[in-house]
Amino acid sequence: MWGMNIPISKFKRIRAYVDTSVFGGLNDDEFAEASVRFFENVRNGRFTLLISQMLLDELQPSPELVKRDFESLPQNYLERVEVTDEVVDLAQSYLATGVLPEYAKGDALACGYGNNCQSRCHNKLEFQAYCELSAHSEI
Numbered sequence: 001m002w003g004m005n006i007p008i009s010k011f012k013r014i015r016a017y018v019d020t021s022v023f024g025g026l027n028d029d030e031f032a033e034a035s036v037r038f039f040e041n042v043r044n045g046r047f048t049l050l051i052s053q054m055l056l057d058e059l060q061p062s063p064e065l066v067k068r069d070f071e072s073l074p075q076n077y078l079e080r081v082e083v084t085d086e087v088v089d090l091a092q093s094y095l096a097t098g099v100l101p102e103y104a105k106g107d108a109l110a111c112g113y114g115n116n117c118q119s120r121c122h123n124k125l126e127f128q129a130y131c132e133l134s135a136h137s138e139i
Contacts, residue, residue, distance in 0.1 A: 017050040017081065017114035019107070020058040023066045039069060042077055049073065050081045052113050054106065087112040 022038070025031030041047055059070055090112035094100045100108045 013046060013048045013077070015050055015079070016047050017052070017110070018055075019110040020055060020062065023059060023062065023070060026066055026069055027063055039073070042073055045077060047077065049078050050113065051078050052081050052083070052110075054083075054109060054113075058106075081113055083109075090115055 022035065025035035026039075028035075038047075042049055059067060087109065091105070091108040094108040094111055095102055095105065100111070
């Protein structure tokens with residue numbers, strides 16, 4: 001029955017590789033509300049965030065608000081992902097085929113992580129679309 005209050009634990013959490021633009025949305029008027037909602041859903045166990053070393057490196061120079069929000073996330077909802085040959089191959093394919101321009105190597109690698117890990121919500125644009133859809137339905 002639609003609208004039932006079924007405990008979240010009955011469902012598999014959504015795995016999401018997010019890049020720094022999603023964290024940066026906390027400081028962006030256009031994305032702040034959706035970003036807060038997203039990170040509340042992480043804290044409530046609806047998502048497992050896939051975290052790469054690239055993301056950690058990019059978060060270092062971020063504003064304190066962004067760093068604090070990342071550091072406050074429950075560790076049991078974070079999963080570390082490593083660079084693999086498949087991630088690199090995907091990134092190189094995005095660049096070689098022109099899906100992403102040559103100057104977007106970091107974005108290509110982020111997309112490689114996300115697609116290789118079979119996750120959702122890779123970057124700010126996809127995140128915004130996802131938030132707009134999820135605002136109208138139960139995740």
